[in-house]
Amino acid sequence: MIQFIILTLSGAGFLFISLGGQKCRLTGFITILISQPFWLYETVLNGQWGIFALTCMYIVSSLIGIKKSWPKKENLRPILDPPLDILPSPERQKEIKKAIQKVLDDDRRVFVRTDENGKELPGYFAIED
Numbered sequence: 001m002i003q004f005i006i007l008t009l010s011g012a013g014f015l016f017i018s019l020g021g022q023k024c025r026l027t028g029f030i031t032i033l034i035s036q037p038f039w040l041y042e043t044v045l046n047g048q049w050g051i052f053a054l055t056c057m058y059i060v061s062s063l064i065g066i067k068k069s070w071p072k073k074e075n076l077r078p079i080l081d082p083p084l085d086i087l088p089s090p091e092r093q094k095e096i097k098k099a100i101q102k103v104l105d106d107d108r109r110v111f112v113r114t115d116e117n118g119k120e121l122p123g124y125f126a127i128e129d
Contacts, residue, residue, distance in 0.1 A: 002038050009035030022069055029065035032058065 009031055016028030036059045043052040088096065 002042055006035055006038045006042065009038070017065075022071065026066065026069035029062045029069060033062040033066065036062070 013028045013030075013032035013035060016024045016031060019028075036055055039055040039058070040052065043049070043055060
């Protein structure tokens with residue numbers, strides 16, 4: 001049973017790493033790290049000290065891989081924030097605001113997102129129900 005767990009977790013981990021992509025690599029390193037206690041148990045149980053040392057190196061390598069694959073805070077962007085290259089021009093944004101204002105009932109309002117200085121941020125609209 002333990003060898004099946006080792007085969008499944010290690011195989012899946014290396015498969016994720018080889019698929020590329022930051023999320024896949026991160027998932028692969030975490031999966032491999034999860035498999036390492038099973039490797040350590042098997043190698044100690046069977047007295048395979050060379051594989052035990054190799055497993056310790058895999059643990060260190062997995063931790064380094066997790067650290068390098070973990071998303072950086074500056075690379076995170078809220079899901080609803082559009083990339084700047086697909087935003088409409090400022091003139092078009094004004095047209096959109098006017099069109100939204102015309103369509104809405106009297107009891108609804110359109111809110112525009114602003115920065116800390118009160119300046120409007122392009123492309124952000126919210127409609128109050």
